[in-house]
Amino acid sequence: MGKLLFGARRDADTRGLLPNMARRSFLGAALALPAAAQRDWSGKDPIRYPDPDVVVLDPRFAKLKANNAAIERLYTGLRWAEGPAWNGAGKYLVWSDIPNDRQMRWLEEDGHISTFRSPSHYSNGNTFDWEGRQLSCEHDTRRVVRYEHTGAVTVLADNWQGKPLNAPNDIVVHPDGGIWFTDPGYGILSIYEGHKAKMEIKEAVYRIDGKTGKMEMVTDEAYKPNGLCFSPDYKKLYVADTGAGREVRVWDLDGSTVRNGKRFVQLDIPGSGGLPAAADGIRCDVDGNVWAGARPGVQVITPNGERIGMIRLPETCANISFGGAKRNRLFMAASQSLYSLYVLTTGAHIA
Numbered sequence: 001m002g003k004l005l006f007g008a009r010r011d012a013d014t015r016g017l018l019p020n021m022a023r024r025s026f027l028g029a030a031l032a033l034p035a036a037a038q039r040d041w042s043g044k045d046p047i048r049y050p051d052p053d054v055v056v057l058d059p060r061f062a063k064l065k066a067n068n069a070a071i072e073r074l075y076t077g078l079r080w081a082e083g084p085a086w087n088g089a090g091k092y093l094v095w096s097d098i099p100n101d102r103q104m105r106w107l108e109e110d111g112h113i114s115t116f117r118s119p120s121h122y123s124n125g126n127t128f129d130w131e132g133r134q135l136s137c138e139h140d141t142r143r144v145v146r147y148e149h150t151g152a153v154t155v156l157a158d159n160w161q162g163k164p165l166n167a168p169n170d171i172v173v174h175p176d177g178g179i180w181f182t183d184p185g186y187g188i189l190s191i192y193e194g195h196k197a198k199m200e201i202k203e204a205v206y207r208i209d210g211k212t213g214k215m216e217m218v219t220d221e222a223y224k225p226n227g228l229c230f231s232p233d234y235k236k237l238y239v240a241d242t243g244a245g246r247e248v249r250v251w252d253l254d255g256s257t258v259r260n261g262k263r264f265v266q267l268d269i270p271g272s273g274g275l276p277a278a279a280d281g282i283r284c285d286v287d288g289n290v291w292a293g294a295r296p297g298v299q300v301i302t303p304n305g306e307r308i309g310m311i312r313l314p315e316t317c318a319n320i321s322f323g324g325a326k327r328n329r330l331f332m333a334a335s336q337s338l339y340s341l342y343v344l345t346t347g348a349h350i351a
Helices: 021-031
Strands: 054-056 072-087 092-097 102-107 113-117 123-128 134-138 143-147 153-157 171-173 179-183 204-208 215-219 225-230 236-241 247-254 257-265 282-284 290-294 297-301 307-312 319-323 329-342
Touching (some): 072 134, 092 123, 134 171, 153 204, 171 225, 179 225, 204 225, 215 257, 225 290, 282 319, 290 329, 307 329
Parallel strands (some): 072 123, 072 319, 225 282
Antiparallel strands (some): 054 307, 072 092, 072 329, 092 102, 102 113, 123 134, 143 153, 204 215, 225 236, 236 247, 247 257, 290 297, 297 307
8 A cells, every 4th residue: 555666677577477478469469458548437338348458368367257247436536545445244345545534435235435534544554353343554643543343443553662653554454363564654755645754663564463462573574565465374474565676575474473585476567568567455365366456457466476367447556355245346446536346256354
């Protein structure tokens, strides 16, 4: 989550690129299809199935694509959309509109959208814990909070070893009750998404113990740790680094400890000749595929780090979340708008 830093350099590591000429040819043909920016998003002129902006780059993605489902724009009029999180009990999606200092809510029952929380202290990432309580990362207050069922706000973290956090960004929960979050500091770089301030600690990933409330640093290897998620079996931790590396990193997870950190994938824009596409928000499906908010919209990567598909959007997609009654609806928070797409898989996590 947060701003993506796109460099002009192409890294020598090409694991994110397609491995043979046949796929490159297929890619060129796919990109020749109508671009998302040229679509009529008002609904006046419906798109013909299959949706040309849900692009199969490898046959494995075809199994995840519903050929009679189209990308829908659910709402527009935001300034910078982030942090979608699905509440299964309430059957609603909550997300952040950071510069407008508010959280929004979409109701599955009738598609009603309204301001859910304002002010939100310029919140960024959101999720729900195993008791259904909302957790949010706040830029302006530089803290992680939990909204109790009573409406009270509990501060879970606001400092590390006596120094204020930079600006907590994205957040996920583990079945053991642990709360994991990233702290890259984007929210204090300017007055647009909070307030400008000096970073006093190194960017890092943290864990809060769900029982004791004790906070510990998990890793500070990533330059700008941004989006994060677990594998379906909770044996791996993925973190999107939107710093100079423009990569998604992966660690083996052993309780509250991570080890064997390495590059999982470095993305570019498919068919562009290597233009960078740093992943922002990331989520796993039940088969372990990683879905990443990355230009030109969303890119899908297998557990082996092979890109197999993409969803083209007319705006930069920051974060994603699986939701809906069957958890097979992908919600995409993209700049000024919220989009969704039904897919043939389900999200691996609760929010």
